[in-house]
Amino acid sequence: MKLLQEKIRQNGKVLSESILKVDSFLNHQVDPQLMKAIGDEFYNRFRQDGITKVLTLESSGIAPAMMTALNFGVPFVFARKRKSLTLVDNLFTAEVYSFTKQETNTIAISKEYINREDKVLIIDDFLANGEAAFGLLELVKQAGAEAKGIGIVIEKAFQSGGKQLREQSIRVESLARISSLQNGRVEFLEEVNYEQTAI
Amino acid sequence: MKLLQEKIRQNGKVLSESILKVDSFLNHQVDPQLMKAIGDEFYNRFRQDGITKVLTLESSGIAPAMMTALNFGVPFVFARKRKSLTLVDNLFTAEVYSFTKQETNTIAISKEYINREDKVLIIDDFLANGEAAFGLLELVKQAGAEAKGIGIVIEKAFQSGGKQLREQSIRVESLARISSLQNGRVEFLEEVNYEQTAI
Numbered sequence: 530m531k532l533l534q535e536k537i538r539q540n541g542k543v544l545s546e547s548i549l550k551v552d553s554f555l556n557h558q559v560d561p562q563l564m565k566a567i568g569d570e571f572y573n574r575f576r577q578d579g580i581t582k583v584l585t586l587e588s589s590g591i592a593p594a595m596m597t598a599l600n601f602g603v604p605f606v607f608a609r610k611r612k613s614l615t616l617v618d619n620l621f622t623a624e625v626y627s628f629t630k631q632e633t634n635t636i637a638i639s640k641e642y643i644n645r646e647d648k649v650l651i652i653d654d655f656l657a658n659g660e661a662a663f664g665l666l667e668l669v670k671q672a673g674a675e676a677k678g679i680g681i682v683i684e685k686a687f688q689s690g691g692k693q694l695r696e697q698s699i700r701v702e703s704l705a706r707i708s709s710l711q712n713g714r715v716e717f718l719e720e721v722n723y724e725q726t727a728i
Numbered sequence: 729m730k731l732l733q734e735k736i737r738q739n740g741k742v743l744s745e746s747i748l749k750v751d752s753f754l755n756h757q758v759d760p761q762l763m764k765a766i767g768d769e770f771y772n773r774f775r776q777d778g779i780t781k782v783l784t785l786e787s788s789g790i791a792p793a794m795m796t797a798l799n800f801g802v803p804f805v806f807a808r809k810r811k812s813l814t815l816v817d818n819l820f821t822a823e824v825y826s827f828t829k830q831e832t833n834t835i836a837i838s839k840e841y842i843n844r845e846d847k848v849l850i851i852d853d854f855l856a857n858g859e860a861a862f863g864l865l866e867l868v869k870q871a872g873a874e875a876k877g878i879g880i881v882i883e884k885a886f887q888s889g890g891k892q893l894r895e896q897s898i899r900v901e902s903l904a905r906i907s908s909l910q911n912g913r914v915e916f917l918e919e920v921n922y923e924q925t926a927i
Contacts, residue, residue: 558805558841559790561798588786588806591758592794599760606757607787611829630810642757 530570530704534717536563537683537705543713547657547685548629555682556589556654567704568596571652571680574702578677580650582606582643584669586625586636586661589654593682597652605652606642608668610634621671625664628657636664645673656681656703659690666699678702685710686718729769729903733916735762736882736904742912746856746884747828754881755788755853766903767795770851770879773901777876779849781805781842783868785824785835785860788853792881796851804851805841807867809833820870824863827856835863837871844872855880855902858889865898877901884909885917 542550554560571593583605585594591607598605610625611634620637627634643649651665662679669676676699684691684703687710694701706718741749753759770792782804784793790806797804809824810833819836826833842848850864861878868875875898883890883902886909893900905917 552838553840554803557808557838558803559794559797560803561794562801564794565798588790588808591787591790595758595760595763595791595794598758599764602761604753604757604759609756609787639751639756641752 530567532563532566533682533705536560537707537715541715543710543715546710547688549683549685549707549710549715551683559592561592564592564596567593567682568598568600570704571597571650571702572600575650575678575680576601578650579648580677582647582674583650583652584608584638584643584665585652586610586665590652593654593680594652597650597680601650604642606638608636608638608665610636621668623664623667623671626660628660636661636668638668640672643669643672643674647672647674648677649674650677651679652681653679654682656684656690656694656701657688659693662690662694662701680704683707729766731762731765732881732904735759736906736914740914742909742914745909746887748882748884748906748909748914750882758791760791763791763795766792766881767797767799769903770796770849770901771799774849774877774879775800777849778847779876781846781873782849782851783807783837783842783864784851785809785864789851792853792879793851796849796879800849803841805837807835807837807864809835820867822863822866822870825859827859835860835867837867839871842868842871842873846871846873847876848873849876850878851880852878853881855883855889855893855900856887858892861889861893861900879903882906 540553583598586608594605619640622637649669678700681703684706686706708718709716739752782797785807793804818839821836848868877899880902883905885905907917908915
């Protein structure tokens with residue numbers, strides 16, 4: 530996705546060989562027009578798949594999931610990392626290790642909001658080692674629903690998550706795929722121009 | 729806001745005299761069409777105010793803030809409750825006690841994203857005791873920016889936050905104002921029909 534690649538080049542900050550800071554437009558300050566374009570693109574890529582629900586993880590997945598779900602005309606659910614007084618039981622749960630925050634979270638969704646009839650599109654901001662994606666897939670599996678695919682805003686393709694998911698025949702659509710953050714520079718994998726094939 | 733009141737009546741669950749569960753459409757599963765209508769309404773109410781930035785708090789404020797910011801054509805910032813590896817210093821911070829989660833969080837935003845030229849619209853899902861709102865106002869104050877007002881999706885008007893804010897001449901626009909949750913029933917305060925005055 531050209532607009533996203535440009536935004537990353539212009540505003541992303543390479544903090545190390547594995548950390549890209551995009552908090553000026555994606556996961557702290559958020560560019561709503563970019564999120565709209567991202568939601569449009571995920572819709573184009575999954576529009577044939579009969580999606581009935583979008584699933585993401587708080588907090589950075591919420592904005593792109595919101596715009597994607599709006600296009601599909603279906604609800605989205607954000608898995609929570611911690612329990613609150615109003616989310617206490619009747620849960621599907623999974624364990625997710627965050628390398629960025631260096632901690633393991635139990636992620637949870639209420640059993641009320643995904644069921645075995647659902648065709649689920651998982652959305653997240655980043656894909657690196659795949660921890661969050663596998664956790665969300667686990668929730669879908671527990672619900673007996675069908676995961677139709679995973680839409681990722683930025684994939685760190687030099688880490689193993691994308692490969693592991695695709696080896697399990699899980700469809701992963703990443704809008705920007707980064708091959709390297711070495712020498713302080715963002716390099717992208719060549720990308721199929723999906724925009725040309727979308728209506 | 730009629731659509732929101734109807735949604736609360738149809739899908740809200742009164743768990744106690746102070747807790748309303750709206751996680752089927754607002755803060756766990758989210759209705760994107762409703763969020764769009766909420767974003768439109770906040771835009772109508774604050775469109776004369778020269779808003780340059782929308783500020784909210786993760787996680788439940790993100791969806792309404794997203795749709796509001798999209799209307800204004802300005803970025804939004806969501807304050808974080810915990811630090812990550814990419815949000816470590818150069819912060820404005822405030823302490824916020826959550827009655828729902830029974831804990832005190834330090835909320836933080838990067839100093840990069842709000843400055844003294846900004847006219848800020850604060851958005852949140854709930855207003856009860858006003859803890860989150862006062863915390864967000866504190867961040868705006870530290871930035872030297874101007875808080876033009878607070879847009880709240882659901883105000884528990886029987887708790888003290890709204891009164892305290894308005895007594896300090898802070899403009900609070902709540903789309904649904906609940907006067908009571910007694911006897912398992914949601915009662916709304918009478919509401920000015922802002923929709924009629926909007927273009």
